[in-house]
Amino acid sequence: MPEFNAPVRDMRFVLHEVFDAPALWARLPALAETVDASTADAILEEAAKVTGQLIAPLNRSGDEEGAQWHAGQVSTPAGFKQAYATYIEGGWVGLSGNDQFGGMGMPKMLAVQFEEMLYGANSSFALYSALSSGACLAIDAHASEALKSLYLPPMYEGRWAGSMCLTEAHAGTDLGIIRTRAEPKADGSFSISGSKIFITGGEQDLTENIIHLVLAKLPDAPAGPKGISLFLVPKICVNADGSLAEANAVTCGSIEHKMGIKASATCVMNFDGASGWLIGEAHKGLAAMFTMMNYERLSIGIQGIGCAQASYQSAVAYARERIQNRAPTGAVAKDKIADPIIVHPDVRRMLLSMKSMTEGGRAFASYVGQQLDLAKFSDDAQERQDAQSLVALLTPVAKAFFTDTGLESCIHGQQVLGGHGYIREWGQEQLVRDVRIAQIYEGTNGIQALDLLGRKVVMDKGVALRQFTAEIRTFADQPNVTYSAQLLDAVERLENLSDWLQERADSNRNEIGAASVEYLHLFGYVAYAYLWARMAHVAESKRTEDETFYGAKIATAQFYFSRMLPRILSLEHSIRAGSESLYGLNAEQF
């Protein structure tokens, strides 16, 4: 099993050199006191240690053992409990949490680096706290002060975890048809009854309590998504002083047997008149839950980058060591019976594809993190609003594009190892299995694509899109931008295609869904082109300082523009073929 080493140097490049995050932090009052370049670096180093030395070593064994269910109790694999206890001592669960309630108040730009490390080290382990962080965000944004002061501190500490209870057996994407009910009780709380499935970390043995955020319908609820309310339902009831009281009527009926993330318990949760407390307003639960969901969507996107990064590290190590055949241009390792396979063009193509997409993804995640920080911390209302528009536009791209291309990267990594890539002990196949879920949960990537094209582009009349492309144009129009022409061409394609789709959608409502997934991919490649152009621009200016590092960035950018960005040509062509060919068959003809 290969080690996992967090790519701290690359992360520092993105944070400090590409985005100059410390300058931004210095001008945002809430961050100026909290974080600077050296704090950020110290956090990255410590995070690398925790993920590489404490959490990554449990990844393979966790996969082999899996989470176990017995009589309503879930046991995590050997070592998880001890590692989790050590992990939460570092305060990582509350890294970007509200410091009024015990969070560390760190910027999201920094938190996304940590999340990438965590998923890269061990996706199953990562999930136990990823859901907590998201739940805290929703509680912090929408719950009463009383609920916040009672629940947030132990959740930020990691002593209590959070879960997200949306899906029911008959209602996944279509939350409007959920059946879980909430009956008001005399004391202002509610009695929650229903059954939820696919609940990540719904039950586990790591934390003293689990705080479920549950979507349910009040008796007077209107039909459909506008009749959904959000409730806080603890596994164990909590006294006013924060101590634990009696068990709530919440039980774990079973856990799923899955393709991957086997150490993460995916639970059927039964609520049998459990006590719950309303978060936010009645019937407006979906909007409140979306605070958590948007957080989780970016986070789950980052799972795609983390797994791809882990796969890349293992593939590069193998390609440097494994000798097989000679380089096409003649022997390189003349003292050996064959050359290391990293000399072969197709092995390089796979590795560079992984490298360019993973580093492009990291830069994109950091960019979204920057916008989240601006939306939260800026004291300029317009800046906050602009940033919020970009976050809304880019979150579905991040979730789906990171994970679709994350799978592709892990498959490349597995392929580089040949037969060994298929054998469990080598670790690559686990990454393929683990990353695959990220295209499905938190809203399938098809749903992300509909959100992007239908809601964030077409319904928005392209306003946020133009804001984003205007920023790209401003960058590309500077002097000495190496990839200016290619970037401007790509942006123009995206804009024209978006306009074309806007028109088409008016006359045929199938057009959005017919185009959406390919549109999201095209969008992703254009966004990465922007970020690669920026990274190359920075690297060119510093090349003489460190040829090894900056030269690699420049070469990877060249690969991206030469061999990856051309994918937008086919995507555009296919999208412009429209929805007609999707409707030539009736359901029986499939």
Add this chain to the structure above:
Amino acid sequence: MPEFNAPVRDMRFVLHEVFDAPALWARLPALAETVDASTADAILEEAAKVTGQLIAPLNRSGDEEGAQWHAGQVSTPAGFKQAYATYIEGGWVGLSGNDQFGGMGMPKMLAVQFEEMLYGANSSFALYSALSSGACLAIDAHASEALKSLYLPPMYEGRWAGSMCLTEAHAGTDLGIIRTRAEPKADGSFSISGSKIFITGGEQDLTENIIHLVLAKLPDAPAGPKGISLFLVPKICVNADGSLAEANAVTCGSIEHKMGIKASATCVMNFDGASGWLIGEAHKGLAAMFTMMNYERLSIGIQGIGCAQASYQSAVAYARERIQNRAPTGAVAKDKIADPIIVHPDVRRMLLSMKSMTEGGRAFASYVGQQLDLAKFSDDAQERQDAQSLVALLTPVAKAFFTDTGLESCIHGQQVLGGHGYIREWGQEQLVRDVRIAQIYEGTNGIQALDLLGRKVVMDKGVALRQFTAEIRTFADQPNVTYSAQLLDAVERLENLSDWLQERADSNRNEIGAASVEYLHLFGYVAYAYLWARMAHVAESKRTEDETFYGAKIATAQFYFSRMLPRILSLEHSIRAGSESLYGLNAEQF
């Protein structure tokens, strides 16, 4: 768990209607007596029964239980032994085997349909006989008459199995560096010593004997691939009358724990002075083994189609049943709370992508089967040679393109099921795990691509390629070919790109490997365009006879040309960017 139903109607369409196989069989003397349309149909029906009712039901349980190793013995999962015994009673192992030695002598065109069914029903089970069929082919083509009459009959019967022993721990792709030795013995046999890994079915409990075909080096062997010889090494020695004698010095050291095909035993095989018999000439073992390998490459390609077909069936069934949200153009199932998801454009896009690639693949496999039959049975030397050229050109395409797109299809199928696609009991995730190996074994798809572009196109100076494209042009130039213009455009791109690569390869030897995988994909899409144009052409002429069936073919062709074929644009663009961007980094910069 969904059922598997072999797509017999679609197979008959390809065999009888698209290729008019019965007319071909009638004119080939060796086949005229053996098979006609009704025999073929009876075989397809029986094969559908065997695969659907006997073998498919063991697929999930076989995955859960896996093959087990204990003290050198391998046990297959519960039910495999009984099913295998019933299976071989039908003579399926020898379906296209030499009838002089007990084979059924059926055409390959028919056999490929059966192979697709077998892989679709249960890939692990399929492998236990797929290797036997390939081993028989190599023995039949290269071994002495004495070996043939001793070994082929029980192998065709399925009482004995075959295995293919190439890979060693340090030598996978690079067979020139194998270390297994063969020492001549006084009786004309050889003593074989060495260790082989990744041996599919190297040990099992299904058959009375296992006949290993082993690559090894004689004491006087030249270095590299030209010093490899091929040996027949039985697990249990065989008396002259065909009865079993003492055990040979062949043992199974362990089996691998893999991502998928868990019911197939992947063995470490140790040969400790085992008795072996030379097949073919000394030092020419690699060429002899290629008889088996080329067979297996097509067969493993078909694994990609079979798994994709199984995934498609399950996805379509789910998409018709599962209700979630409303169609974009308004409610369809007004009596239900939501519409079946097959109304949604993106679900249709995924299903049609699977359908068009699976049916395109089936037609392509049948086309290669037809060429194999011509190469074997034609009494016209030129026709045999032309067919052989096409087989050589198209086999690597079949192996790699069927399996790369087979994985894509299975991932689509899994995605259609949403969260259920990730849960083991629903079966989709197993198909993803099982099909993934097919891109790796029998020569990775990267190796197939090098074989195609380096050997079959560039070294061949495009002769076989022109033969293939000339055939396509002849078809497209007929009157009333609906997709004539698009097909001719695609063919021209393939030809021009091939010429361009031919030139580039002269000046830079990295160009072939830099282009090869994308070139193979482009080739595959063009070949499928040819086959879809042919299928559409036939379907158009028969549309009034059966609108449901032929209308579906016509609509799927339209989807293929609108939404799949455009992929060649990006592939071409990326290929034409050349190898330069692959060599901007040294090994340490990755």
